[in-house]
Amino acid sequence: MNNYKLIVMDMDDTLMNHENEVSEETKNYLIRIQEEGYKVVLASGRPTEGMLPTARLLNLDKNQSYAISYNGGKTVNVATEEVEVNRPVTKENFDLIVDYCRRNEFFVLTYHNGHIIYEGEHEYMNIESELTGLPMKKVDDLKSYIQEDVPKVMGVDYVANIVKALDSLNGYFNEEIDVTTSKPYFLEFMATGVSKGNAITLLCNKLNIELSQVIAFGDSPNDISMLEIVGRSYAMDNASDRVKAVADKVTLSNANNGIPYALKDIL
Missing domain, CATH: 3.40.50.1000 (HAD superfamily/HAD-like)
Known part of the structure; x- marks a missing residue:
């Protein structure tokens, strides 16, 4: 048995x-x-x-x-x-991740009060909502809107760009943030460990x-x-x-x- x-x-x-x-x-x-x-x-x-x-x-x-x-x-x-x-990801690290995603021209989103919070537009912008069933809420400036810790941050882009970023980061954003992927167009940032x-x-x-x-x-x-x-x-x-x-x-x-x-x- x-x-x-x-x-x-x-x-x-x-x-x-x-x-x-x-x-x-x-x-x-x-x-x-x-x-x-x-x-x-x-x-x-x-x-x-x-x-x-x-x-x-x-x-x-x-x-x-x-x-x-x-x-x-x-x-x-x-x-x-x-x-x-x-x-969670701290507010301080959240701002750093948003800056990184903006520099790399990734569509960036996070989660707050049962919504997917995002800025900008992208061809793949609706995929996470379609997968999870969560409603999306667009804001002008993520860093201004989010004023507290968040569970996770995600950069979204075409597969080749996400693969390049993953290879460059090698699982490590900073000493408090790790990076992984669940789908080839998602770059996911979480607290270390x-x-x-x-x-x-x-x-x-x-x-x-x-x-x-x-x-x-x-x-x-x-x-x-x-x-x-x-x-x-x-x-x-x-x-x-x-x-x-x-x-x-x-x-x-x-x-x-x-x-x-x-x-x-x-x-």
Whole structure:
């Protein structure tokens, strides 16, 4: 008998199919294994508000489980919406990140009161809203409008420009800010030490679960920190080669119910 207790999964391009939905097969399977005693956790770069509808669809609220949002910057109890962990970007660093994005001509956005706050325009400007379902609010000057800490900041641009910036920064903006990506056109800035891997480690400590008892699924560079530390890790077939190289195994794609396909084999 296996000794796994917790299954954690990314959302976009992992749990969600190309229609930005959870398939019926995947949904029904994840609900059933929770009834059998396994705990399911979502871990995403998405804002919390953009995760909770899917978390509730999968009955995470009824099973006293958690959503890890903003790449690990915040962990929330789905049933109560109580914040377990919160690691924001300070206002001072927010201003520095906005300056950097402006210099590089990136479209820049952040999150405040359940809205995506942005300035300027870009061909890709609506993607985050379409993914998360959060409304967008345009402001004249982000630095003037935002006067407090924020959960995450994101620069958006064409893939070649984001790849160039990622290579140049190499995961490091300054000693208080790390950089990653969840989609090839998103450059994501979080507080140093914020990662899905660190968030899962803290959650497992709280739940008295060993990391060796965790199964994780992902597809993007921001998933690597969790895939490296768990007992069994799976990259989706649509994942980048870098992610596949880290994972223990590669399962079917997000369009082909890759999560239940892998879990049926191991559970």
